[in-house]
Amino acid sequence: MPPSPAQIRSLVTAYLDRHPGEHDALAPLTSALDSAGDPTSRTTLPGHVTCSVAVIDRGARVLHVLHRGTGLLLAPGGHVEAADETLLAAALREVEEEAGIPASALVLTADFRDGPIDIDVHDIDASPARAEAAHQHDDFRFVVHLADDAPDLTLQVEEVGGAAWLPFEEVSSPTLRAKLVASGLDGAIRPVKLEQHAAEHPAPAVRTEPAAVAPAGAPSGTVPNIVGVHLYLERDGHVLLGRRHPDAAYAGGSWHTLAGHLEAEAATAGLVREAYEEAGLVIDPADLELVHTVHMVERPGDDPRIGLFFRARRWEGVPEVREPDRCVGWRWWRAEDLPEPIVPYTRVAIEGIQAGRAYSELGWAR
Template identity: 35%
Template sequence: MTSIESAAPQPLLTTEVPGTAALLVDDDGRYLLHLRDANKPIWQAGRWSLLGGNTEPGETCDEAMVRELREETGLTVPGLTPFVTVETVDTDGRLKYRTIVYLGTLNRPAHEIPLHEGIQLRWTDAAEIVHMALDPGTAAVVHEHRKHPRPRLDSAGRPPALRIQETAAQRERSIVGVHLYLERDGAVLLGERAPESAFAPLIWHVPAGHREAGESALTCLIRETAEETGITVHASDLALVHVVDVRDPGSPVPRMQLFFAASRWQGEPQVLEPDRCTQWRWWPLDALPGQLVEYTRAALTGIARGDTYTHMGWAA
């Protein structure tokens, strides 16, 4: 069971990218909750939560909160005030991430608020929350607001902290990505991502994808390669040559990126998904493009050295 305890705010970790969230309350004491997308590799998929997101490089938490509300809903909420800091720790008590929750007042029907991310917005009475699938942090924040409806800042302007301990069932999981390393005459196959691509627009990348339900990594790679390039590869001709273990500060979920080399294949690369990739090209390994996905460059460097593992974004 998730446990909640009061805790004095700790200094932000030097490598930490804190999250932000908005506890928006109307004059009837209802809370604006956001139903997140389900069946996606995102934090708390399919659960009700607060609006918000991570800070970006160079942003303060205040600036990030304003930006996230504007991006997600187009809302501008004056008078947002830090209310609590939610600190999530693992089962061993180690801090995993920290979210600054801002309190604000909003009186606007949910159906009039344009939602650009997620499934639904709704105003919710506190009594209804016990019957909803909430993320633990949101449930803790609402419970705290019922006890202390006004911000309680210390002399330094910091809000109190709520510490939430994960259960074993909530332990961190990783997204698995698969990537094809094709080398021919000292050159590697790379594709330039489409300008409208959600990931790495106008950046070069190897053929890659994420596995679907019921797929092994090899089955996924064979499918993705055929769909993206028209090239046929067989599992018996694939070998795992590198793993990049990535914690991206812009994502709450770490990623395990697997790179497989093909000893044989059939066909020549074609642009079959122009909304994702606009061209394929063989790049000499000693003259790779400047605009290359960062973890892909790390993997290619590791493969050239004969290394099998690289970690990025982790403290150690």
């Protein structure tokens, strides 16, 4: 399903924290996010959310494609579709459709990660051929680096008539141009140390690290590991698990612990935040204890992951569904009778905790 108003609002809030002078310009958008309509639907008027991406190469140039319908040279982008779980996922899909660059050949920037560098509101003329009235686009502009091993451009010839790589100073959009010039980005790919989403992967998944590039100062051969935090709640011999939404990009329909990826924060602080955001639970970081660690590779070629499982000795609140697009319900299960389907490493961790083991490995070749 498309991203919810709550998800979009969180992006807007973070963006306005960086650009408080744009509150008035984005006021209609923030008001629309409080309405009952789908802000990403192209039928939502007088305006709706769209997405685009500034793809930056090593020479600090930005990819532009020539749209046949408008004759304009723009960054790849377009409307959100029903299968897009996040705005970034929608933007990355457009890059692949229009220019043939898959998300696996793109790298998140360390400064902006999966948040927009620019949100631009612009007018769209009426289109009698499409039976569309004049309206506005609230365009969320993301920024990514082009990986060194990216394939050559393969343009969607039905809609795209050409492509060009332009320096920041020549970017076609004035607002995006100003943000890029002021960004300090220089084309160099710098590792993103921590991915923002833990058990959530936008579809398709964009890289958080450049291929075969270690963090600055790390020994040769160092490979970054993605860190996720997980909440192990036990009550009367029963463990709390959530049933993931059937359409979730990761483990749809499976049972899983409350989990998330870290932002720039301590592991306990990140888990406290996730517990409140996902289930309305209030936990003191001092009441968390690390009870199990899983080091895993889920599929050959995937980035290695470290799952930290914390037990909460005390908490306040009753688990509630606060992110229905990700979790459809919470339930207490006997630790000896876990449900199926369940995320495999979740079962490994719970069984390890029950057996008193502090560490497990999963998916590594022996």
